[in-house]
Structures are given as C-alpha cells and as structure tokens.
Amino acid sequence: MDEVVVTTTVNGVARRALVEPRKTLADFLREDCALTGTHLGCEHGVCGACTVLVDGAAVRSCLMFAVQAESADVTTIEGLSSDDGELSTVQAAFREAHGLQCGFCTPGFVVSVTAFLRDHPDPTLDEIREGLSGNLCRCTGYQGIIRAVQLAAQRGAGVGA
Amino acid sequence: MTVTHTAGRFVGQSVRRKEDPRLVTGHGRYVDDVVVPGMLHAAFVRSDVARGRITHLDVTEARAVPGVHAVLTAAELDPHVAGPMLPSMFAEGRQGVCAPVRPLADGDVRFVGDPIVLVVAESRYVAEDACELVEVEYGPLAPVVDFELAAEDTTNLVHPELGSNVATTMATPPDPTLDEAFASAAQVVTETFHQQRQTPTPMETRGIVADWNATAGSLQVWMSSQNPHEVRRTCARILGIPENRVRVTQQDVGGGFGQKFFMPRDEMTIVLAAHLLGLPVKWIEDRRENLLASNHARTDRATVTVGVDVDGRIVAARIDHLEDAGAYANGGTGGAGVFVAMMFPGPYRIPKLGWSTTSVWTNTCGRGAYRGPWMMETVAREQMMDVVAREIGLDPLEFRRRNVIRRDELPYASVSGMVYDHVSPEETLEQATALVGYDDLRRAQERARAEGRLVGVGIGLYIEPQTGMGALGVEAATVRVATDGSVDVYVGSGSHGQGLETTVAQVVAEHLGVDYDQVVVHQGDTDVTPFGGGTGGSRSGPILSSAARQAAIEMRDKVVHIAAHLMEAAPDDLEVEQGRVQVKGTPARAVTLAEIARTAYESSDALPPGTEPGLEVVTRYKSPPVMYSNACHACTCEVDRASGIVTLTRYVVSEDCGVMINPMIVEGQIAGGVVQGIGGVLYEHLVYDDDGNPLTTTFLDYLLPTAAEVPAIEYGHVETPASTPGGHKGMGEGGAIGSVPAVFNAVADALAALGVRVRRSPLGPSELLAAIDAAR
Numbered sequence: 012m013d014e015v016v017v018t019t020t021v022n023g024v025a026r027r028a029l030v031e032p033r034k035t036l037a038d039f040l041r042e043d044c045a046l047t048g049t050h051l052g053c054e055h056g057v058c059g060a061c062t063v064l065v066d067g068a069a070v071r072s073c074l075m076f077a078v079q080a081e082s083a084d085v086t087t088i089e090g091l092s093s094d095d096g097e098l099s100t101v102q103a104a105f106r107e108a109h110g111l112q113c114g115f116c117t118p119g120f121v122v123s124v125t126a127f128l129r130d131h132p133d134p135t136l137d138e139i140r141e142g143l144s145g146n147l148c149r150c151t152g153y154q155g156i157i158r159a160v161q162l163a164a165q166r167g168a169g170v171g172a
Numbered sequence: 173m174t175v176t177h178t179a180g181r182f183v184g185q186s187v188r189r190k191e192d193p194r195l196v197t198g199h200g201r202y203v204d205d206v207v208v209p210g211m212l213h214a215a216f217v218r219s220d221v222a223r224g225r226i227t228h229l230d231v232t233e234a235r236a237v238p239g240v241h242a243v244l245t246a247a248e249l250d251p252h253v254a255g256p257m258l259p260s261m262f263a264e265g266r267q268g269v270c271a272p273v274r275p276l277a278d279g280d281v282r283f284v285g286d287p288i289v290l291v292v293a294e295s296r297y298v299a300e301d302a303c304e305l306v307e308v309e310y311g312p313l314a315p316v317v318d319f320e321l322a323a324e325d326t327t328n329l330v331h332p333e334l335g336s337n338v339a340t341t342m343a344t345p346p347d348p349t350l351d352e353a354f355a356s357a358a359q360v361v362t363e364t365f366h367q368q369r370q371t372p373t374p375m376e377t378r379g380i381v382a383d384w385n386a387t388a389g390s391l392q393v394w395m396s397s398q399n400p401h402e403v404r405r406t407c408a409r410i411l412g413i414p415e416n417r418v419r420v421t422q423q424d425v426g427g428g429f430g431q432k433f434f435m436p437r438d439e440m441t442i443v444l445a446a447h448l449l450g451l452p453v454k455w456i457e458d459r460r461e462n463l464l465a466s467n468h469a470r471t472d473r474a475t476v477t478v479g480v481d482v483d484g485r486i487v488a489a490r491i492d493h494l495e496d497a498g499a500y501a502n503g504g505t506g507g508a509g510v511f512v513a514m515m516f517p518g519p520y521r522i523p524k525l526g527w528s529t530t531s532v533w534t535n536t537c538g539r540g541a542y543r544g545p546w547m548m549e550t551v552a553r554e555q556m557m558d559v560v561a562r563e564i565g566l567d568p569l570e571f572r573r574r575n576v577i578r579r580d581e582l583p584y585a586s587v588s589g590m591v592y593d594h595v596s597p598e599e600t601l602e603q604a605t606a607l608v609g610y611d612d613l614r615r616a617q618e619r620a621r622a623e624g625r626l627v628g629v630g631i632g633l634y635i636e637p638q639t640g641m642g643a644l645g646v647e648a649a650t651v652r653v654a655t656d657g658s659v660d661v662y663v664g665s666g667s668h669g670q671g672l673e674t675t676v677a678q679v680v681a682e683h684l685g686v687d688y689d690q691v692v693v694h695q696g697d698t699d700v701t702p703f704g705g706g707t708g709g710s711r712s713g714p715i716l717s718s719a720a721r722q723a724a725i726e727m728r729d730k731v732v733h734i735a736a737h738l739m740e741a742a743p744d745d746l747e748v749e750q751g752r753v754q755v756k757g758t759p760a761r762a763v764t765l766a767e768i769a770r771t772a773y774e775s776s777d778a779l780p781p782g783t784e785p786g787l788e789v790v791t792r793y794k795s796p797p798v799m800y801s802n803a804c805h806a807c808t809c810e811v812d813r814a815s816g817i818v819t820l821t822r823y824v825v826s827e828d829c830g831v832m833i834n835p836m837i838v839e840g841q842i843a844g845g846v847v848q849g850i851g852g853v854l855y856e857h858l859v860y861d862d863d864g865n866p867l868t869t870t871f872l873d874y875l876l877p878t879a880a881e882v883p884a885i886e887y888g889h890v891e892t893p894a895s896t897p898g899g900h901k902g903m904g905e906g907g908a909i910g911s912v913p914a915v916f917n918a919v920a921d922a923l924a925a926l927g928v929r930v931r932r933s934p935l936g937p938s939e940l941l942a943a944i945d946a947a948r
Contacts, residue, residue, distance in 0.1 A: 033297065047205040048198015050426070052375045053459040057871035060375060088198030098196060106192040109836045112844065113669030114195030115376040115426025121196060143879035147871065149375050149427050150669045152843030152907075153879040 019080045021046065022090030030077045036070075037061045039077035040087055048088040048118045052147065059146030062119040063087045069126040088118035091125060100168035101125050101159070110159035112150035120146050124160055125168070132169030134160070182678040182688050183898065186836035189674040190693070191424075191667070200424040203379040203396045204456045211381065212241055214442055214455040215299035217289035217306045218465060219281035222315035222535040222864025223328070226279055226308060231289060233305040239298040242449055243306070244290045246278035252444050254412030259434040260405045261642065262504035269340050270504045271497075271533065272333050275441040281310065282330055283499040283535050284866055285465030287438060290445055292453055315535035315864040319471060319496035322532040330499055330533035339497045340507045343528035353488035353524040357479030361560045365552045366932035367912070369471040369496070369858040370851075372542045373876065374668075376426020377457035378466060380439045382446035390417045391447070395439060398428040398668050399706025404698045406435040407443050422696030425668035429848070430541030431467055432668065433708040434503050438465070463869045467503075467540025468858055471496035474512070474552035484566050484574045488524035491516045493548060495539070497531045502540030507531035511546035511637075517586045518553055519597030519635050519802060520575040525587040535864050541708065543848060544909040550634040554913030555931075558630070558920060567614070568631060568917070569605055576601055576633070592635060594901075595802045596828045596890045601633050603888040604804035604826035613808060621925045626811040627821075628922030632914035635802045638710045638902035640795035647712070647795075648702035649719040651680060651727045653787035655773055657751050657766030659684065659691045661720060664704020665712050666695030670841065670904060672712055675833045676720045679898065683724035684731075685748025686765065702790065710801070710902030717833060718897045719793035726789045734768050737780035799894055801901035803827035805846070805914035807883070811922045813944065816937030818854055818919055820881075825910070826888035829903035830896070835889070838903060843885050845907020851877040852908075853915040857934045 014029040021044050028043040035054075040046045040063065049072055052060035056074040063072045064086035091099045098106065101124050111117040120143070127142040128134070134142065139160045148156060163169075194200050231243040256263040257273040277288045289306050293299035314328045322330075322337040330337055354360055381394040391411065397403050400420040408415040425432065438455065446453040457466065477490040493512045501507075509529030517525060544550075561571035576598045577584050583593035613629050620627040639645075650662040661680050667673060677691040684691075694700055705711065728748050735753035736743040739761070747756050754762035769787050771778050776785035808822040825842050832838045855875040859867040868874040893899030912933075919935045928947040930939075 031297070041204075046198070047202075048200075050202070050376070051204070051456075052377075053871050055459065055870050055872070058375065058459075092197045096193070096197075098193065102196040105196050106188055109186075109189070109840045111192060111195055112671065112840060113375065113427040114191065114200050114424060115202065115374070117195055118198045140880045145878075147375065147876050147878065149373060149429070149848070149876065150844045151840060152845075152847035152885065153877075153882050154843040154885055155840060157879060157884075 015078060017077050017081055019083050019085055021085045022087060032076060032078050034077045035073055036075040036077050036080050037072035040072060046087050046089050050115055050118055052116060057147065058116065059123060060116050060119040062122045062146065064122060064126060069123050088122055091121065099125070100166050101128065101163045104159040104163035104166065108158035108162050109155035110151065116146060116148045120148065120156060124163065128164055128169030132164065134164060180682045182682040183833050184831065185678070186834055187674065187678060187688055189671050190677060191671060191673050202376055202424050202426055203381060203394050206381045206394045208381060208383050208452040211452040211454050212292045212294060213296040213299050214290055214292050214445065214453050215296060215303050216287040216438065217291070217303045217308065219277060219284055219286040219288055221281060221310045221312050222284050222317065224281055224310035224312040226277065226281065226288065227311045228307060228309035229288070230307040234291060234302040237298060237302040237305065239294040240291060240302045241451065242292040243302065244276070244445055246274065246276040249275045249290065249441065249444055249448065250278055252448050253410055255409035257410055257437060257440050259504055260402055263409060271500045271538070272331055273437055273500055275444055283537055284864060285537055287441065290441060292445060292449065317534060317536065317860055317862060317864045319532050319534050320473060320494065322534050323530060330535055337533045339531040339533055340509065341530040342510060344526045347526055350488055350524045350526045354479045357487050358482040359564055360477060360479045361563045362475065362477040363556060363559050364473065364475040364931060365555050367470045367472045367548060367551055368933050369468050370542065370856045371463060371466065371468050371858055372429035372431040373462065374427030374429055374431060377459060377462045378432065378436060378439065379456040380442050381452065381454045382443045383452035384447045384450055386450045389413065391443070393418065393420045393443065394423060395420060396425050396432055397422050398425065398432045398708050399434070400666065400696050400698050401664060401703050402706055403435045406440065410440055410444060411447050420698045422666050428668040429543045430545060430708060433541050433706055436467070436502050437500060459871065460869045463858070463874055464866055465537055468498055468537045469540060469542030469545065471539065472548040474548055476552050476556045478556055478560050480560060480564060484564055484571055486520060486522050486575050489522045490526040491552060493529040495531050496534050496536065498534055498536045498538035500538040502538050508546035512549045514588045514590060515546060515549040515637060516553055517588055518550060519577055519633050521577060522587055536860055543845060544905040547909045547912060550632065550909050551912050554632045554634070555916055558917045562924065569610055572601060572631065572633060590798065592800055594830065594892050594894045595635055595800050596892045597633060597635060597802050599890045600802055600804040600826040600828055603890060604806040604824050605631070607826065607886060607888050608806040608808065608822055608824040610806065626813055626922040626925060627808065628918040628920065629806065629808045630914045630917030630921055632805040632910040632912065632917065634910050635800050636710060636903065636906040636909060638714060638799045640711065640715065640797050640799060644705045644709060644711055645795050645797065646792055647704050647715040647719040648790065648792045649723040650702055650788065650790045651684070651723040653727065653765055653769045655766065655769050657690065657764055657769055659686055661691060661693045662701045663693060663695050663716055663720065664702045665707045665716055668707060670707060670712060671834070671837045672707070672716065675717060675837060678833055679717045679720045680724040683721050684728050686751045690751055710904040713833065713902045713904065714799055714894060714896045714900045715793060715795045717900050718795065719791055721898050722793055723789045723791040726791060727787065730787065730789065731765065731768055734772060734779060734783065735763050738763055738771065796895060799896065799901055801829045801903050801906060803906050803910050805910035807914045807918050809918040809922055811919060811940060816940035816944070818935065820850065820883040820915065823883040824886045824888065825907065826890060827903060827906060828890040828892050830894040830901040831891055831899035832889065833900060839887050841904050842887065842907040845905065846885055846911040847877050847882050848908045849911025850882060850915055852912055853933050853935055855934065855936065
C-alpha cells in the first residue's frame with residue numbers, strides 16, 4: 012500500500028513519518044514514535060486503553076488513522092508527567108489511591124481522567140462513575156480508580172491543568 | 173478469639189507500590205513493547221466451524237503476498253514438535269486424560285477458533301492480509317456443543333483418538349451410612365445449579381516474542397506469563413533442547429487471572445515457528461482471538477442434595493458435578509472437579525458426603541484456569557444454603573449460624589479430608605452481616621416489599637485453599653547486599669498485577685532492617701531468578717513472602733555476625749535499623765550495611781573466622797500442602813421490575829488472610845475479584861449457538877462491568893495468623909469466589925417475593941424479565 016506523509020506534534024515534539032493510510036494512530040504512536048505507553052486492549056473502541064488527547068479531546072487511538080491526525084497536537088500518557096519524572100496530579104493520585112494493579116489499562120484511564128477533570132473540575136460521584144465508564148479495568152474493581160479521581164479533583168487537577 | 177497482629181515497620185503498612193511510577197507514566201514494559209532486530213509478526217487463520225474435516229487447504233496466494241516470509245500449515249509445523257505440548261505437571265505419565273494438542277489443526281478442526289495456518293510476515297497488517305487469502309473448505313460434522321449431552325454422545329466424538337467425550341470422571345463409592353443419614357433427615361432438598369461460560373479477559377491479551385539463535389542453539393522468549401519457569405520448561409520440552417538453552421523474560425504483565433498460568437498452545441506454536449524459521453517472531457493476540465480461542469472458564473452444573481434434622485443442622489450432603497472442558501483445555505484435563513468435590517463442605521459441619529464429578533470434551537474453546545477455578549463448590553453450596561433455608565423456614569443467616577464451623581472446633585477435619593485450621597468462618601460471617609446491618613435490612617426489605625419494590629440480601633461464605641503441592645509448594649528467594657548497602661532480591665515467581673515487587677520488598681526491609689527504598693525486587697527472568705512455581709492459586713503471598721522472609725532473616729544474622737566482629741560487640745547487643753547495625757541503646761555506635769558489605773566482598777580477611785565472603789543468601793521455603801484463608805461476602809440489591817436491571821446497593825467483605833503484608837493491596841485484590849464475580853453473575857456470558865458458533869467475540873457482546881455499575885465495597889478484616897512463618901495466607905482468588913453466590917443470592921432473595929426461583933446464571937435483564945413473566 013502506498014505510504015503517505017503524516018506531520019503531527021506529539022507531546023510537544025514535531026513528528027514526520029511515512030505511513031500506510033490504514034495505519035492506526037495507536038500503531039503510529041507505538042511503532043513510529045516509540046511511545047509504547049499507549050496500549051491496545053481491544054482494538055475495537057470499547058476498552059479505552061489506547062486513549063490519547065488529540066487537540067485536547069480524549070480519543071481512542073485504535074479507532075483513528077494516523078493520517079487523520081495530520082497537523083494535530085497529540086498528547087499521550089508519556090506527555091503528562093514532567094521531564095524529570097515528577098508525576099502529574101492525576102498520576103500521583105492513581106498511585107496514592109491504589110488506582111492500578113497490572114497497569115495495562117492505566118494510561119488510558121489517566122489520559123481520560125485528565126481530560127474529564129479539565130472539563131469537570133469538581134465532579135460528583137455519579138459524574139465520576141459515568142466519566143470512567145468508557146474505560147475498562149479488570150484488576151481493581153474500579154474502587155481505587157474512583158478514589159483517585161476524587162483525590163485528584165480535591166487537589167485541583169482540573170483547575171489550570 | 174481473634175488475634176489482631178500488630179503491624180511492623182513495613183509489614184502491615186499500606187506503603188505505596190514500587191511498580192507504580194513506571195506504570196502510571198506509560199513506561200512499563202509489556203510484551204508488545206519488545207522490539208527485536210529483524211522481528212517478524214504472526215497471525216493465525218482459525219477455523220470457522222466447530223467440527224469438520226478440512227477438505228481443501230490452499231495457501232498459494234497467501235505465500236505470494238509481498239512481505240510474507242512463511243505460511244505454515246500442520247504439514248510443516250506439526251512434525252517439528254519434540255515433546256508433549258502440555259503443562260509440565262501433565263507432560264509425564266498423565267497424557268491419557270489430556271486432549272491431543274498439536275500446533276495446527278491437521279485434517280480436522282474441533283472448535284471455532286482452532287488454528288489451521290500461521291502466517292509470518294514483516295508486519296501484522298501484512299500477515300492479516302495474507303490470512304484473508306488462505307482458502308479453507310470444510311466437510312462439516314455434527315458438533316458436540318451442549319456439555320450436558322456430551323457424555324452420552326458416542327457417535328460424535330470431539331477427540332476420536334480418546335474414544336469418548338468423557339475426559340475424567342470420579343465418584344465416591346456407594347456408602348450405606350450416607351443413605352442412612354439421608355433417611356434419618358427431617359427434610360431432604362435437591363436442587364440443580366448452573367454457572368455459565370465466562371473468560372478471564374486480562375486487559376492485556378496474550379502475547380509472545382520468540383527468538384531462536386541457531387548458531388548459539390539458544391532461545392530467548394519474552395512472554396506475557398504468570399509463570400516464566402514453566403514456560404522455560406515447556407519450550408525446552410517441545411523443542412527437545414536443554415532447559416539451560418532457554419531464557420524466558422516476563423517483564424510487566426497486564427493481568428492473567430489464570431489464563432497465563434500455563435503456556436498456552438498458540439504461544440507454543442509461535443516458539444516452534446521461530447525455531448523452524450530461525451527468525452524472531454512476535455504474536456500479539458487480538459481481543460477477538462482472546463474471546464474466541466484463548467481459554468474459557470466456568471460452564472458447570474451441580475446437582476446438590478442436602479439433608480437436615482429438625483433443628484436445621486445438616487446431616488448429609490451430596491454433590492454431582494459436571495464441567496465442560498471444551499476441546500483443548502489449557503491445563504491438561506481442564507478439570508477442577510475433584511477440588512469442587514473436596515472443597516464442597518467448605519465452612520460447615522457436614523458429617524456425611526457423597527460426590528461425583530465428570531469433565532467432558534465439547535467442540536468449544538477449551539476450559540482453563542480463571543480465578544477460583546473450582547469455585548462451583550462455593551457457588552453451588554452457598555446458593556443451596558439459601559434454598560434449603562427457605563424450604564425449612566429459617567432465615568439464611570440463621571441456617572448458616574447453626575452449621576458454621578466454630579473456632580473451638582479447630583482444627584476441623586472435613587468429611588472430605590480437608591483439615592481446616594487458623595480459619596475464622598464464624599467470625600467473618602458475623603462481622604460481614606453486622607457491617608451490612610443484616611437485621612435492619614430484613615425489616616427494610618419488608619417495608620420495600622410492601623411498596624412493591626424488589627430488594628434482596630445475599631451472603632457468600634467460603635474457605636479458600638492455597639495449594640502447596642508439588643512444584644507449587646516451594647518458592648525461592650535470593651537476597652544480595654551490594655557494596656553500597658543497597659539490597660537486591662531475586663524471586664522465582666513474579667507479579668502480573670499483585671504488587672509482589674512491593675510486598676516482597678516490605679517483607680525483606682522488615683526482617684533485614686533496611687529501608688523499603690533500599691530494596692529492589694527482581695522477578696520474571698529465568699536467567700536471573702531462582703526456579704519458582706508461578707503466581708497463581710493464591711500462593712505467592714504466603715509462599716513467596718515466606719521465602720523472602722527467611723532469606724532476609726539469614727542475611728540479617730550474617731550481617732550482625734560480621735558487625736559484632738568488627739565492632740567487638742556481642743551479637744545479642746546489636747540491632748539492625750535503617751541499614752545500620754548499631755548497639756542497642758547506643759545508636760551512635762554503629763556500622764553501616766555498606767561498610768559491612770565492602771568488608772564482606774573486599775576484605776574477607778577482616779571477617780570473623782569461618783565466615784563465607786560476600787553478602788548473598790539463597791533460601792527455599794516449603795509450605796504446608798494446603799493452607800486456608802476464608803471470607804464472607806454480604807450484599808444488597810434492588811431489581812427493577814420493569815427493566816430487569818439489578819442495582820447493587822451495598823457490598824461488604826469480611827476476610828481473614830492472616831497477617832496482612834499490605835492492607836491496601838489486600839483490599840485491592842478483594843475489590844478486583846468482587847467485581848469479576850459481579851460481572852460473572854450479572855453481565856458476562858460467552859454464548860455459542862446450537863452449531864457451536866460463538867456469538868460474543870467483542871467487548872460489545874461480552875460485557876465487563878464498568879465503573880458505572882459497581883457498588884462501593886466495604887471491608888472488614890479478621891487476622892488469624894497462619895502457620896506460615898509470617899502468618900500470611902493467600903487471598904488472591906477469594907474475592908472472585910465469594911461474590912458469585914452473594915450477588916446471586918441477593919437477586920434470588922429479591923425475586924423470592926414474587927415466587928420466582930432462579931437456579932442458573934447469568935442474571936441479566938432478559939433472564940430476569942423472563943423469570944418474572946414465567947412466575948406470573
């Protein structure tokens with residue numbers, strides 16, 4: 012299949028690559044950008060493990076082609092912590108509240124929650140549950156994840172993030 | 173009496189996990205993150221029919237696709253197998269009951285998903301393109317789909333080589349005293365329960381990278397596994413090479429829940445292909461394959477008979493159990509039935525027991541381990557406790573109270589030969605029902621029923637075994653102190669989400685006398701770690717931690733011995749605190765662990781006479797053959813009469829896993845298990861049609877619980893120390909076991925007001941509406 016040029020910004024870095032038009036954004040990020048924090052749990056848009064931010068919107072990178080991200084600004088899980096390794100408010104809350112076990116779904120949750128708290132800085136419990144319902148976790152029973160979102164909200168993760 | 177253990181400096185503390193900084197930032201290393209130079213990508217062509225002869229197979233077009241390196245069929249790959257494609261515990265002498273596993277289907281297919289062709293190409297995209305071009309035609313045969321009819325079917329055999337669809341069958345011999353006990357009972361109740369087909373679905377599917385180096389004669393495997401040393405043994409066996417030519421690296425693993433305990437057939441096939449081709453091959457299972465062809469679980473039927481006396485005490489019980497092994501069970505026979513029978517009495521005094529258990533082959537995806545593989549004992553027993561209570565006019569809690577084993581009866585030998593000790597079923601029953609406010613709930617239920625609302629309360633009480641038999645009974649730990657005083661620990665079994673890097677470090681820090689931050693735990697690499705039995709069966713908590721504890725204590729003793737010599741002090745006058753050996757009461761007089769280590773490695777002449785240089789300890793811990801933890805789940809629900817939707821309103825777990833190493837992790841394990849059990853009762857159902865076609869091959873069809881459905885879980889802890897050195901017990905599976913009957917009983921209780929009786933899961937909206945309609 013003929014390859015085409017994709018030009019994007021990923022975590023603040025300009026990226027230019029030749030990809031097949033059918034290549035998903037998830038595979039582009041994992042293979043062409045070597046950003047393997049974006050995980051594939053179902054490849055049909057249900058589990059949310061592959062969630063990234065495209066121009067600020069949380070999207071499932073398994074359901075989007077890399078070419079659709081042309082000229083877009085993409086943020087992956089690797090782009091949320093600072094370069095010196097300091098965790099973001101949401102990441103720190105996941106650790107503190109035991110919001111992860113195996114960690115495979117975690118990048119998708121952290122990215123989704125980061126966008127959710129930006130849009131709902133002071134969410135109710137029902138809003139949190141609803142906001143998390145697009146991501147699947149098989150380890151935690153969601154108990155620690157819900158606590159992590161509450162903790163991150165208390166610490167102002169959604170304010171000025 | 174319940175003994176409450178005082179938490180140590182690290183053991184018993186909810187310290188933050190060592191794993192988390194890399195995992196929350198996307199810097200974990202899972203198998204799909206592995207890239208090897210020249211690595212190729214594999215995809216399978218799988219059967220579209222449940223049972224049939226392969227009448228035509230043409231891979232010519234697939235082989236012609238640019239970028240395709242190999243298209244392998246049974247003709248190329250199957251003769252390459254050097255040893256049984258079975259778990260090590262089944263590979264020698266016990267093959268008769270195992271399915272005849274082969275890499276690729278040869279001549280006939282036995283379930284939808286049976287692998288027929290393996291394509292190896294420069295990318296997964298190209299491999300899948302080539303799969304599309306493989307031509308397969310079948311001469312369909314009548315499939316064996318209904319496991320309840322499989323045993324009688326002698327015409328259509330899943331595995332003709334085995335001569336029967338019965339994989340295993342066992343039963344107690346006729347027992348006149350059992351018959352007499354039933355005859356003497358005031359009431360005898362019989363009921364049949366079904367648990368539907370489910371699958372573990374770790375969020376990371378299966379995956380492997382296999383790299384055969386022909387000149388060195390060695391194999392490197394990266395695999396998403398719960399059990400790297402078992403994978404190493406299996407690779408050596410199927411390739412016919414020595415184990416020391418195989419290195420298996422586990423890295424981070426995205427959940428397993430039993431699915432990754434043994435080495436599955438498809439992963440073995442990739443190893444064989446890499447060996448045959450002499451090229452590194454990666455295969456990452458997609459979710460459709462995971463739901464179609466990985467391993468399935470549950471699919472059980474149990475007919476239970478219970479006799480009670482006039483006081484509501486059980487005088488005899490019988491369980492007749494049937495399980496579906498599918499076509500190629502992942503784990504040998506796929507049968508957990510003997511454990512179902514042995515564990516059936518659970519936390520109750522049952523003086524007489526009869527049982528039978530049968531495992532049958534069907535033309536469906538093979539059965540495999542899933543968190544609590546023999547849970548049907550608890551599922552059937554606890555659902556039966558409610559049925560019997562209702563029949564004899566007792567409240568289910570009162571009926572349990574009259575039969576539960578009390579602490580003053582311990583050790584208690586069950587009728588099936590299990591000797592329970594260090595357990596607290598009565599205490600957890602009382603704690604859970606008190607926390608949930610059981611008596612108030614019954615009054616509230618009356619009021620709700622008067623308003624026409626359907627509310628219910630359910631209990632699940634159980635004893636959870638941790639097997640310590642054979643290779644599963646031993647774990648090893650190596651503790652090394654480096655010259656700077658930092659501590660490395662090497663363990664044979666590793667974590668796939670349980671946080672063993674954290675809990676093992678807690679145990680070592682506690683008993684060696686160093687800071688938690690000073691300890692790094694290495695796991696999951698067979699070149700580096702000692703042999704271990706794998707993480708599964710709730711065994712790593714008690715067994716691995718005991719090995720680590722023993723190694724840390726031996727290391728502390730050696731460190732103190734050296735320090736005493738250097739300081740010219742008596743060992744008994746010394747203590748180890750935060751990496752310093754100091755004189756008790758005079759902490760300023762001290763030597764650091766780094767100073768001791770440098771002496772041990774570099775100045776061995778300065779060591780006490782007869783002391784081995786260096787600071788390295790290797791220990792192995794042998795556990796008792798079986799250990800037991802226990803718990804009680806109690807929950808409440810409301811069933812919406814119009815929609816059939818169940819809402820869980822309260823959820824309480826009272827558990828006893830002995831001394832907790834990390835309460836945060838214990839509660840996390842419980843919560844994860846509970847929600848899997850909730851899914852198992854209300855949402856998750858793998859469905860086959862009558863022709864053996866799977867109808868649930870995406871996450872839109874196979875429904876996992878989300879954050880929107882799960883209740884807040886409340887915890888109570890009873891700490892009865894086990895006989896293990898640290899008093900720890902395993903508890904990884906329990907959450908998934910107790911939740912199933914608790915949720916089921918709550919729904920059944922809610923529906924009882926309508927005269928509706930439910931005896932099989934799932935209890936989804938359509939099933940409940942049908943049951944409600946049928947009762948009208």
